[in-house]
Amino acid sequence: MDHRLLDIIACPVCGGKLAFNKERQQLICNLDSLAYPVRDGIPVLLENEAHKLTQDEKAS
C-alpha cells in the first residue's frame, strides 16, 4: 500500500490517524481499538468491515 495514503486517510469513526500493519494488511485505529482491512491494496474504511483488535494485535 502507498504509505502516502496514511497521511490523508482517517478513521471513519473518530477521525483519528490510522496505523498500517503491513504483516496483517490492516489499518489500526488505536483510539477505537479497531482494525480495518486492506484488500488488494485498497483500504476498506467501513465501520461494519472493521473488527475489534485482539490482545495479540494490540501487542504488535
Ligand SMILES: [Zn+2]
Ligand atoms: Zn477511530
